[in-house]
Amino acid sequence: MTSITDESITDALASSRDGSPEAIERLVPLVYDALRAIAHRQLRAERPDHTLGTTGLVHEAYIRLVDQTRAGWRDRTHFFAVAARVMRRVLVDYARRRGAVKRRVPDGDFLALDATSAADEQAGMMLALDEALSRLATLDERQSRIVEYRFFAGLTEEEIADLLDISSRTVRTDWVKAKGWLYQELREE
DSSP: OOOHHHHHHHHHHHHHHTTOTHHHHHHHHHHHHHHHHHHHHHHHTSOTTOSSOHHHHHHHHHHHHHTTTTSOOOSHHHHHHHHHHHHHHHHHHHHHHHHHSOOOOOTTOHHHHHHHHHHHHHHHHHHHHHHHHHHHHHHOHHHHHHHIIIIITOOOHHHHHHHHTSOHHHHHHHHHHHHHHHHHHHHHO
């Protein structure tokens, strides 16, 4: 289903590829709501009190996406796949920073200890998922991409099939295999 907006996004992406500086400025209003939806989807898996909200994640990702103006985005689906990957990187970077900072809990404050433990556990889960996806990528790059595009970007099987130039059936099969592999990997950790 292609709408005028989808065509406008693809046109703005083509202009950015051709070096048009105002293309990114035209692109933002066209993709902002979709980027918020991707960010919201990714933040659902995070702890409720995450310091980075939906808007913050979109803005952090946007800053990194602007640096990728030469990324050669083919179309809107490719752009959103790259945006989801960038958002994942932002969240992983936040989780790593969280793990690097030692938190001091006041003596006898068990509520603070519980909240800190839960937040640390959530950050640890994000890092574990990222590491598992990296290991999967060394074994099967396509399966890793499919997980990224389905789970993080919320792309449909058909969109992923177009993006990776494979059949929807292959996407479905690889998705099932990748989920099973990730489940085993994360369970062992």
